[in-house]
Amino acid sequence: MGLFDKFEKNAALYNQLSAIGKNPFTVVMEEVLGPTRAKIKGRETVLAGTHNYLGQTFERSAIEAAKQALDHEGTGTTGSRVANGTFSGHTKLESDLANFLGMDQCIVFSTGYAANLGAIAGFVDRVQDVVLIDADCHACIYDGCQLSGAETIRFRHNDPENLDKRLSRLDPKYNGKLVCIEGMYSMYGDVAPVKEFVEVAHKHGAHLLVDEAHSFGVYGETGKGVCEADGVMDSVDFYTGTFSKSLAAIGGFLASNHPEAEYLRFSSNPYRFTASPSPATIASANAALANISENPVFREKLWENANRLHAALTQFGLRLAAKPGPVISVLLPTKEDAFAAWDFLLEHGVYVNMAIPPGTPGKESLLRLAVSSAHSADDIDRLVSAYEAMAEAFPSARVTSDA
Numbered sequence: 001m002g003l004f005d006k007f008e009k010n011a012a013l014y015n016q017l018s019a020i021g022k023n024p025f026t027v028v029m030e031e032v033l034g035p036t037r038a039k040i041k042g043r044e045t046v047l048a049g050t051h052n053y054l055g056q057t058f059e060r061s062a063i064e065a066a067k068q069a070l071d072h073e074g075t076g077t078t079g080s081r082v083a084n085g086t087f088s089g090h091t092k093l094e095s096d097l098a099n100f101l102g103m104d105q106c107i108v109f110s111t112g113y114a115a116n117l118g119a120i121a122g123f124v125d126r127v128q129d130v131v132l133i134d135a136d137c138h139a140c141i142y143d144g145c146q147l148s149g150a151e152t153i154r155f156r157h158n159d160p161e162n163l164d165k166r167l168s169r170l171d172p173k174y175n176g177k178l179v180c181i182e183g184m185y186s187m188y189g190d191v192a193p194v195k196e197f198v199e200v201a202h203k204h205g206a207h208l209l210v211d212e213a214h215s216f217g218v219y220g221e222t223g224k225g226v227c228e229a230d231g232v233m234d235s236v237d238f239y240t241g242t243f244s245k246s247l248a249a250i251g252g253f254l255a256s257n258h259p260e261a262e263y264l265r266f267s268s269n270p271y272r273f274t275a276s277p278s279p280a281t282i283a284s285a286n287a288a289l290a291n292i293s294e295n296p297v298f299r300e301k302l303w304e305n306a307n308r309l310h311a312a313l314t315q316f317g318l319r320l321a322a323k324p325g326p327v328i329s330v331l332l333p334t335k336e337d338a339f340a341a342w343d344f345l346l347e348h349g350v351y352v353n354m355a356i357p358p359g360t361p362g363k364e365s366l367l368r369l370a371v372s373s374a375h376s377a378d379d380i381d382r383l384v385s386a387y388e389a390m391a392e393a394f395p396s397a398r399v400t401s402d403a
């Protein structure tokens with residue numbers, strides 16, 4: 001009673017899932033067999049629901065670097081960055097990331113979640129400032145706004161004109177204005193028009209933060225993200241990212257050319273009141289960064305796989321959310337369809353992510369396929385044949401079923 005009443009809805013959802021098939025939220029990787037394979041429910045399964053975009057989880061150099069760090073620096077830092085938790089690995093990774101991005105400075109946080117939370121709540125004053133965020137932004141951006149306590153205004157997804165309108169109508173009382181967007185949005189896999197956002201934000205004297213969690217390492221000629229692809233690396237104010245996707249570790253960062261960003265270290269609670277990432281985590285992220293910045297082959301392979309999968313799924317008539325990219329989402333009309341189609345794919349030896357409202361931007365439920373450069377030709381064949389069978393079994397997932 002009382003405190004737990006709110007869980008009744010979740011319990012009902014869980015029961016509904018169990019009646020249809022397996023519960024997507026309780027999948028266990030019983031044995032990890034490599035970057036794209038694991039045993040799930042005793043069966044060898046192709047993993048296409050990870051964010052291992054550049055296949056770095058089993059890269060030899062990253063594993064060796066982590067082992068060395070474990071041997072020499074131990075299992076954990078046991079403290080926050082401002083106390084005892086800054087080791088030489090943390091500062092080296094900060095300078096390597098800043099160099100890679102061509103930005104003046106970088107601050108490493110314990111997660112990408114903490115980086116966005118810490119940046120927004122650290123920069124934005126509750127009374128004097130205002131935050132404007134794309135409606136489809138990740139939960140950590142929403143939570144950062146809430147933590148800041150400042151007025152938060154949402155603008156229409158990927159719509160710089162709508163942002164322009166909202167900035168024009170702002171109460172002149174506000175001193176600082178922070179606009180937050182993402183490079184690539186992870187649910188649909190669609191990409192932001194970052195260049196236009198930079199122009200609009202700066203026209204109104206606002207600062208722009210771009211979260212490249214999903215696009216770092218993947219977009220742009222050298223993998224710097226959508227900001228690079230749009231030619232605006234020099235003009236974005238704050239660039240945030242994560243180690244949990246293309247760098248296959250855990251942690252996050254903020255990079256900037258504003259010297260004042262350095263003060264976040266002293267003013268941001270999600271930076272100063274949580275333990276720093278372990279030495280092994282930092283070492284593997286740093287090795288992965290070296291790997292992906294020196295070897296364009298990972299990015300090239302990812303795009304080759306993404307193009308092939310997108311073309312196949314299009315050919316099967318599946319309703320896809322966006323152009324080819326590292327995330328390929330199939331839209332389904334109901335939660336029940338999504339549960340059943342997700343279960344069907346798992347039965348066919350393929351693991352993808354299922355997302356349902358309110359976790360999705362619209363009212364749609366979707367199945368999200370995350371492509372990896374490490375997907376072999378055999379993995380891709382298995383994915384293609386599982387999706388072909390799914391398209392056959394679930395007409396509601398096809399574009400033609402609308403006709």
Ligand code: PMP
Pocket residue numbers: 111112113114116138140182186211213214242243244250251252
């Ligand atoms: N930003 C976006 C857009 C994300 O999708 C995520 C996590 N999926 C994060 C930030 C948080 O990253 P992390 O896993 O490092 O906390």
